[in-house]
Structure formats: C-alpha cells, structure tokens
Amino acid sequence: MTLVDLTRRVESGMPTYPGDPRVSVEPHAEFAADGYRVSRLELGSHTGTHVDAPAHTEPDGETLDAFSVEDLRVTARLVDCRDVGANGLVGADALPSGLDSGVECLVFRTGWEDEWGTDRMADHPALAPETGRACAERDFAVAIDALSPDPTGGDEVPVHHAVLGAGRFIVENLCGLAALPADRPFELFVMPLRVDADGAPARVVAEV
Numbered sequence: 001m002t003l004v005d006l007t008r009r010v011e012s013g014m015p016t017y018p019g020d021p022r023v024s025v026e027p028h029a030e031f032a033a034d035g036y037r038v039s040r041l042e043l044g045s046h047t048g049t050h051v052d053a054p055a056h057t058e059p060d061g062e063t064l065d066a067f068s069v070e071d072l073r074v075t076a077r078l079v080d081c082r083d084v085g086a087n088g089l090v091g092a093d094a095l096p097s098g099l100d101s102g103v104e105c106l107v108f109r110t111g112w113e114d115e116w117g118t119d120r121m122a123d124h125p126a127l128a129p130e131t132g133r134a135c136a137e138r139d140f141a142v143a144i145d146a147l148s149p150d151p152t153g154g155d156e157v158p159v160h161h162a163v164l165g166a167g168r169f170i171v172e173n174l175c176g177l178a179a180l181p182a183d184r185p186f187e188l189f190v191m192p193l194r195v196d197a198d199g200a201p202a203r204v205v206a207e208v
Contacts, residue, residue, distance in 0.1 A: 004179045004206045008048040008116070010041075015117045017147050020044045045199045051190055052170040056198040057160045065196040067169065074104040074141060076188040076206070078180045082111035084125040087151065092134045103185055105141040113145040113175040122152040132159030136166035143171035143188070143204075171204060181208055 008014070012025045021044035028040040046052070051072075054061025077099060081090045090108060112124040124146035127135075132149065135142050142149050142163050149170060150157040163170055171190055180186060192202035 001207050004176060004208055006049065006174045006176045006204045006206055007202070008173055008175055010043065010048050010201060014048060015121060016044065017046060018122065018153060020046055023047055043201070045195075045197050046172070047201050049171070049173045049175070049204055050199055050201045051192040052160065052164060052172065052199045053197070054164040054167055054169075057157055057164050061164055062167065063196050063198060064192055064194075064200055072190045072192075074188050074190070075102050075185050076105040076107050076143070077103050077185050078177065078182050079106050079108045080182055081108055081125060084110065086120065086123040086125070088125045089128040090125055090131055091128050092131045095131065095134060103140070105143055105188055106135060107143040107174065107177065107180065107188070108145070108149065109177040109180075110144065110146050113177065116175070122147060124152065126151045127159045129158035129162070132162035136162040136168065139166065139168065141168040141170065143174055145174045145177050146172070148172055171202065174204060179208070180206055
C-alpha cells in the first residue's frame with residue numbers, strides 16, 4: 001500500500017474562494033528574539049483543501065463535531081470527468097455503474113487542480129444538480145479537485161444542499177489525483193482540524 005497526499009499547502013497569499021478571508025502565515029515569535037518559534041495563522045474555515053460540514057449550507061445541519069474518526073475514513077472511487085471543460089456540468093451519467101459494495105465517497109477529477117491560482121480557477125467544471133441529488137440518494141460523500149462542486153460565483157448551490165442536506169460531507173481543492181487508481185476503490189482519510197465549525201482545513205490522504 002502507498003499513501004498519497006492530496007492536500008494543498010496552507011501558505012500566505014494562497015488562492016481562496018471569492019470573498020473568503022485572506023490567508024496569512026506570519027511569525028509571532030522567532031529564535032533570534034525569543035529563543036523559540038511560534039507562527040500566527042489567519043485563515044477562513046474553508047481554506048485550501050478542506051471539509052464542508054452540513055452546517056456550511058444547512059441551517060439545521062451538523063457541524064464537524066458530529067463526524068467521528070470512523071466517519072472520516074471512507075472507501076472512495078475516482079470519477080474522471082476531465083472531458084467536461086470550463087464551466088461545464090458533470091451529468092449523472094458520469095457516475096460509475098456497478099460500484100463496488102461499500103463505496104462511500106466519489107472523488108471527481110475535473111483536471112482543474114492544474115488551474116490553481118490562475119485566472120481560470122473559478123471557471124471549473126461543476127456537478128449538475130441531478131448529479132448532486134444522485135450522490136445524496138446513494139449516500140455518497142463528494143470530493144473534488146476544484147473550488148466547489150457547484151459553479152463558483154453562482155447564486156445557488158444545489159449540490160451542496162443535496163449532499164450536505166443528506167448529512168454527508170464535501171471535500172474541496174484536492175490535488176494529486178493522477179496518483180489515484182481509476183478502476184478500483186481506495187481508502188480516503190479526511191482529517192480536518194478538530195473544531196466545532198461549518199468546515200475546516202484538512203489533511204486528506206489516499207491509501208492505494
């Protein structure tokens with residue numbers, strides 16, 4: 001087995017979802033003056049690679065505290081939808097048929113991890129509303145290598161409402177998906193900061 005890190009590094013000035021807090025990682029104490037080092041972090045709960053809890057979009061949704069460690073280790077399958085293109089929608093027909101029993105999460109590879117930090121970053125493909133509903137009906141969590149499974153900048157977030165409304169979680173801004181197998185399940189470890197909030201940055205690792 002090999003562990004594959006699918007996580008963006010948290011660093012000052014990194015890209016964020018439009019309107020989210022800017023990210024700063026700055027010294028608070030340094031060896032020369034203080035004899036030790038401490039950093040001051042300023043960031044939003046949806047910084048970089050992160051997890052959305054149901055409370056992100058659902059007024060009565062659970063926060064991250066509702067998810068146990070076991071809930072955050074899931075069997076996943078990759079969905080390769082790189083052919084969709086900028087601002088396109090991934091239809092429900094893209095979902096794999098005959099999924100292996102026990103699959104709990106679908107990881108959508110749009111190819112947009114390569115647009116991280118570019119002017120095209122917000123023009124990523126997104127899931128069609130019916131695709132989000134299909135994931136929710138089959139009790140799948142959703143993960144994606146883009147800013148959101150919904151179109152960025154839109155007024156509606158139907159995929160968020162479907163998946164988070166079903167009590168599942170969403171992972172955004174994955175990277176390194178080329179290392180994942182396309183034809184078989186793998187284990188996905190989604191480990192956000194332990195904060196009782198609507199979401200949090202996470203270290204996301206696949207075992208393949």
